[in-house]
Structures are given as C-alpha cells and as structure tokens.
Amino acid sequence: MLRRLALATLGVLCLEALSARPVYASDGSWAAGGPPAATGSADFLGESASDDARETASWVIRTGDNQGRPFIIVDKKDTKVFVFDGRANLRGATTALLGLAVGDDSAPGVGDRKLSQIRPEERTTPAGRFDASFGLNLAGQDILWIDYDSALALHRVLDAGTSQHRLERLAPRSALSRRITFGCINVPVKFYEDVVQAEFQGTVGVVYILPETKPIHEVFPGQLAGR
DSSP: OHHHHHHHHHTOOOOOOOSSOOEEOTTSOEEOOOSOOOTTOOOOTTOOOOHHHHHHHHHHHHHTTTTTOOEEEEETTTTEEEEEOTTOOEEEEEEOBEESSOOSSOOTTGGGSOGGGSOGGGOOOOOEEEEEEEEEOTTSOEEEEEETTTTEEEEEOOOTTOSSOHHHHTSSOOGGGGEEESSOEEEOHHHIIIIIHHHHTTSOEEEEEOOSSSOHHHHSTTHHHHO
C-alpha cells in the first residue's frame, strides 16, 4: 500500500478518450489506419519490432487470447510499447522507460513498500499477461493499472522534480538508457493521451509484458506451439 501511495506523490496518471482515430507511429508521425489485421498474422505497419513482439502479437490474433479487447505488448529488451485495438490493428508504438533492474518477477511485497525501501535490484518490470484498466490515484489523476498488488502501472512520463532527465531518455538512444524506473512503464504524454486512453477507456484490456530472462513460452503458455 505504501508504494501505491507513493505513486500518487510522483504524479502517476491515466484517462478517457475518442473513437475513430489514425495510427500514431514511434517517430511522432501519424499514419492512416488500415483494415483489421489479417487472421493469424500481425501487421506492424512498417514499425520496427522484434521477433518476440511479432510472434506474440500473431499468437494473440490466432488464439483470440485478448477476447476481442484492446491489448498492449511491452518489449522490455527493446524498451518499446505497441498498442493494438480489439480487432488487432496496430494503433501506435513508442519507446518507453522501464524498470531499472533486469528480471521478470516482482520482488515479494514490493507494492506495499515505500519507494526508498526498494533496492535497485528489485526495480523490475515483471513479465506476464495482465488485465489492465484505468483508475485514479489519490491526487485524482488517471493511471492505467496493470497489476495493482505490485503497484505496476503504465503512465505518462514526468520529468518535473527529477534528476533523471526522463523526457530526454525517450529520444533515440540505447535501450539500456531507458531502464530507470521503479518498475512502472512511462510513455510520452501525447502517446498516452492519444493512443492508450483512446483504446483502453471504458474497458478492461490486456497487457503482455515480454520476458527478458525467462523463455517466452514459460510466461505465455501455449505460445511455442502457435509459432
């Protein structure tokens, strides 16, 4: 609980949205939306994506694992976030800030600790499949909760009052330079408001966080057979 309260102090956020909208690309441009993704294969619309991200998206489509809901794929190795609508069309992609430590599990009780009590090696972004929805923090600001018990959320990147220069770290640099958070996923404000809010408002979507130390089929059972 203490860490959840600390999220409010940091200004962790999330909100509501629109209906028909174009696709937001990671270079900051907008591209025209296309038809629904083809069955069995994910279309990344020319966006750079790892094999694991592509195979995970295609697995979701083939199996219907998202149950017609919007979904997000978080590629920790590439520090990149992909947002798909309920029909598996890519709505946008961006680089993101992720947990400082390499690892695929949350430290025991991390969601109930003060941020100052979380050691650097415990600041992981855990891998897994999560049902995610919007909620408000104590300051009345919006946040996309991914896993409430471990205080894992996706929110706008905030730079004010920090010495980490988080906004600068989102610019084209090495993926390692974007591993700085306590575990939460930080995305650009415009991407958060124009893409994440637009797709997840009023529903419970799915977030797939790809592993970086575990085999992918261990995190998403059944995916190996679907390749």
